[in-house]
Amino acid sequence: MLKIEPRGYESEFWKYFSPVMALLLTGATAGLIFALMGRPPGLTVYTFLVTPLINTGGFEALVVKAAPLIMMGVGLSLAYKANVWNIGTDGQFTIGAICGGGVALALPDAPALVVFPLVLLAGMIGGALNGGLVAWLRIKFNANEILTSLMFAYISQYLLVYLVTGPWRDPMGFGFPQTAMFSDEALAPKLVENTNVHLGILLAPLIAVALWFMLDKSLLGFQFRVLGQATRAAKFAGFSENKLVWIAMLISGGLAGLAGVFEVTGTLGQLTTNISPGYGYTAIIVAFL
Amino acid sequence: MEQLIVSLLISIIVASTPLLLAAIGELVVEKVGVLNLGVEGMMLAGAIAAFATANVTGITVLGVLAGIFAGLLLSLLFAIISLTLQANQTATGLALTIFGRGFSALVGAGFVGIPAPTIPKIHLPLLSDIPFIGPVVFSQDPLVYLSLIILGVVAWAFKSTHFGLILRAVGDSHDAAHALGYPVIAIRYGAVMFGGAMAGLAGAYMSLAYTPMWAQDMTAGRGWVALALVTFSAWRPFWLLVGAWFFGALMFMALYVQAMGVAIPSAFLSATPYIGTVIVLVLISRDARRIRLHRPAMLGRPFLARS
Numbered sequence: 001m002l003k004i005e006p007r008g009y010e011s012e013f014w015k016y017f018s019p020v021m022a023l024l025l026t027g028a029t030a031g032l033i034f035a036l037m038g039r040p041p042g043l044t045v046y047t048f049l050v051t052p053l054i055n056t057g058g059f060e061a062l063v064v065k066a067a068p069l070i071m072m073g074v075g076l077s078l079a080y081k082a083n084v085w086n087i088g089t090d091g092q093f094t095i096g097a098i099c100g101g102g103v104a105l106a107l108p109d110a111p112a113l114v115v116f117p118l119v120l121l122a123g124m125i126g127g128a129l130n131g132g133l134v135a136w137l138r139i140k141f142n143a144n145e146i147l148t149s150l151m152f153a154y155i156s157q158y159l160l161v162y163l164v165t166g167p168w169r170d171p172m173g174f175g176f177p178q179t180a181m182f183s184d185e186a187l188a189p190k191l192v193e194n195t196n197v198h199l200g201i202l203l204a205p206l207i208a209v210a211l212w213f214m215l216d217k218s219l220l221g222f223q224f225r226v227l228g229q230a231t232r233a234a235k236f237a238g239f240s241e242n243k244l245v246w247i248a249m250l251i252s253g254g255l256a257g258l259a260g261v262f263e264v265t266g267t268l269g270q271l272t273t274n275i276s277p278g279y280g281y282t283a284i285i286v287a288f289l
Numbered sequence: 290m291e292q293l294i295v296s297l298l299i300s301i302i303v304a305s306t307p308l309l310l311a312a313i314g315e316l317v318v319e320k321v322g323v324l325n326l327g328v329e330g331m332m333l334a335g336a337i338a339a340f341a342t343a344n345v346t347g348i349t350v351l352g353v354l355a356g357i358f359a360g361l362l363l364s365l366l367f368a369i370i371s372l373t374l375q376a377n378q379t380a381t382g383l384a385l386t387i388f389g390r391g392f393s394a395l396v397g398a399g400f401v402g403i404p405a406p407t408i409p410k411i412h413l414p415l416l417s418d419i420p421f422i423g424p425v426v427f428s429q430d431p432l433v434y435l436s437l438i439i440l441g442v443v444a445w446a447f448k449s450t451h452f453g454l455i456l457r458a459v460g461d462s463h464d465a466a467h468a469l470g471y472p473v474i475a476i477r478y479g480a481v482m483f484g485g486a487m488a489g490l491a492g493a494y495m496s497l498a499y500t501p502m503w504a505q506d507m508t509a510g511r512g513w514v515a516l517a518l519v520t521f522s523a524w525r526p527f528w529l530l531v532g533a534w535f536f537g538a539l540m541f542m543a544l545y546v547q548a549m550g551v552a553i554p555s556a557f558l559s560a561t562p563y564i565g566t567v568i569v570l571v572l573i574s575r576d577a578r579r580i581r582l583h584r585p586a587m588l589g590r591p592f593l594a595r596s
Contacts, residue, residue: 085379137567142574146326146379147517147566154510154563162556281387288380 064196064267068093068259068279070204073286074211075255079248080287081215082224083231086249088134088149089256090280091156092127096257097264098160099126101271104186105168105179112185119186120261127257128250130156135249139242145249153280161273168271179271188266200262207255224248256280291421297545298425302433305537307332307491307499307508309436311515312522312529313443314487319519320447321480322460322587326382327367328488329512330389331360335492337393337400340503344405352405353432353493360489361482363389368481372474375591390506400503407501408432408494432494437530439487444526456480460585463592473592488512510563517566521573523583532569539565 072089079086086092100123107115130152137143161177170180188198215221227234227244234241264275311328318325338359343352363385371381408430419427447453456476458466463473495511496503514536522528543558574580 080380085383087383137571141571142577142580143567143570144520144574147513147520147570150510150513151563151567151570155560155567158556158560158563162554165556166554281390284383285387288384 060195060197063201064198067198067201067204067266068263069283069286070208071200071255071259071262072252072280072283074208075252076283076287078211078215078224079252081228082244082248083228084135084245084248084252085146086131086134086149086252087146087284088130088151088153088280089252089283090276090278091149091153092130092253092256093260093263093276093280094153094156094160095130096123096127096260097271097275098156098163098260099123099257100261101179101182101264102168104182104265107186108183110183110185112189115183115186116188116265119265120258123257123261124254125257127260128254130257131249131251131253132246134253135246138249139245145245160271160275164271164273170270177273181270182265186265187269188262196267198262198266200259200266203262211251220247256283259283295421295424297541299429300541300545301534301538302425302429303499303537304541305533306433306436307494307511308515308518308536309440309529309533310432310491310494311488311512312518312533313436313440313526314484314491315515315519316522316524316526316529317443317456317480317487318484319588320460320524320585321456321477322463322585322590322592323371323477323481324378324382324589325364325367325371325385325481325484326379326516327363327385327389328484328515329508329510330386330392331363331485331488332389332492332495332508332512333393333506334359334363334389335489336496336507337397337492337503338489339493340405340496341396341400343497344400344403347406349406349408349497352497353408353490356493356496357486357489360485360487360492362485364481364485364488367485368478371591372477372481375593378589378591386512394505397503397505401505402502405497405501405503408498430498432490432498440526440530447526457585460587463587463590467592467594473594477592488515491515514562514566517570520580521569523573523579524585525583535569536562536565 072093076086076089100119103119103122104115107118110118131149134145134149134152137148138145164179165177168179170176170178172180188200190196190198215224223234223239223244226237227239227241231241234244259279260275263279264271268275311332315325315328335356339352339356341352342355343349346352367381367385370376371378410430447457455466455471458469459471459473459476466476467473491511492508495508500507518529518532518536521532539562543561546553547555547558
């Protein structure tokens with residue numbers, strides 16, 4: 001029988017090797033699943049993991065998909081560090097897309113310098129408000145944030161469906177559930193012509209570095225880590241748990257909203273009923289890594 | 290009018306059954322101090338396993354058993370990772386839900402839009418002929434009765450048996466239970482796997498009785514509502530039934546009012562069960578003292594025997 005004993009010290013080797021091993025095991029599991037589906041596992045995993053890196057079209061798709069995941073993932077990992085379990089990122093992503101998209105639709109003739117920052121801001125505020133609502137319910141009413149944030153994910157999806165099939169439906173859209181296309185000025189600036197490589201792709205790693213810096217080097221980041229690892233110690237040290245919960249939910253919600261805005265202004269160019277193919281849930285996995 | 294109320298009540302009972310099945314399982318899991326957030330994932334795995342098996346073999350009972358087995362397997366995975374390997378229960382449970390969603394979508398891709406044999410209703414002779422009560426109470430499918438029987442047994446076991454007392458001890462003070470010589474980890478394994486089997490059964494009910502078909506993510510958050518129900522009930526079995534009927538009614542009414550063509554956008558109606566969950570959670574959790582009084586004291590805490 002397996003017996004588990006506390007190690008008593010932190011192994012330098014495992015600290016860095018565990019995530020690598022997790023990735024290797026994930027690859028092996030994927031290979032196994034492909035093998036069970038009757039495909040050659042080695043080749044499929046190779047196609048899956050390596051081809052996107054050497055093929056330009058594939059590489060473009062990879063960075064475009066990765067940007068929202070990075071934004072949401074870093075926000076979530078910050079919250080999870082403090083034991084704030086926001087799992088409604090899909091909802092905050094949707095609300096961000098709705099708010100940003102709403103601004104873009106409301107200002108079809110405004111110049112890019114005015115409208116695009118407003119769109120981004122609206123998306124971030126929307127996501128942060130959704131996250132903030134969850135924080136408020138947890139602090140004020142002691143409601144479990146896992147359940148409330150997830151319920152808001154469903155609610156915001158229905159809100160999106162309502163808007164896109166109802167008041168915001170494109171009158172020229174032949175009845176398809178989608179809004180009008182945003183004006184070119186409201187779209188995320190492209191970094192490379194004729195591709196989907198937009199500003200968000202540049203921004204995502206910057207946000208990640210900034211948040212890492214905050215978590216690792218600042219007092220606030222230290223408070224987050226203490227709250228997550230030793231709640232009582234954090235209380236004795238006089239750290240305000242409520243303040244940290246607020247910050248965690250606002251940041252992770254705001255970043256999810258930002259990711260939502262970039263998704264609709266960077267790749268889709270309009271709102272549809274189906275803007276998030278499970279990004280929020282994938283981001284949770286990203287945050288665990 | 291009477292006809293209408295009868296069919297309404299029947300539908301509400303059917304809508305509440307998957308919630309009740311999953312919630313009973315999770316109640317037992319939480320009673321021994323383990324928080325398994327994988328209910329949604331286990332339900333989905335159970336739903337697709339049941340549907341695929343019933344579709345391929347044509348035998349409904351085999352489908353139900355396959356659903357139970359799928360939930361059991363996933364919960365065993367959860368138990369190994371969180372109880373033996375001592376990983377964080379919240380993270381493990383979330384990962385289990387994500388895994389169940391992905392796995393069921395992968396397996397289920399070939400089963401979208403095809404029929405499977407469904408669980409038949411049984412009409413108890415004579416009793417089902419009683420006006421009003423007959424069709425509502427005595428003409429349901431077997432799993433409805435099974436869910437009520439399990440609920441009764443669980444409630445009785447916790448309240449009046451020695452075994453139930455041991456389970457509660459493990460959930461309220463695992464160190465004390467360990468000191469008395471009870472195998473804390475083994476008991477938790479058993480409870481977690483019971484929870485998995487119940488979630489799998491709830492999934493099977495979804496895909497073989499409630500909406501007899503397979504669609505990706507067909508449980509639509511019911512696993513999470515079941516988790517909320519356990520908090521709502523304050524870990525008391527009979528309150529689960531009240532909560533399950535309430536949410537079953539909400540879910541069914543959303544469909545029903547839509548079908549009546551009331552001029553409320555259907556998206557709002559579909560969202561009502563989720564809004565209702567938030568409101569109920571807020572109302573229930575507001576009184577932190579009451580929750581603390583009822584909640585198993587070791588909920589979510591890992592146990593490591595130090596000898």
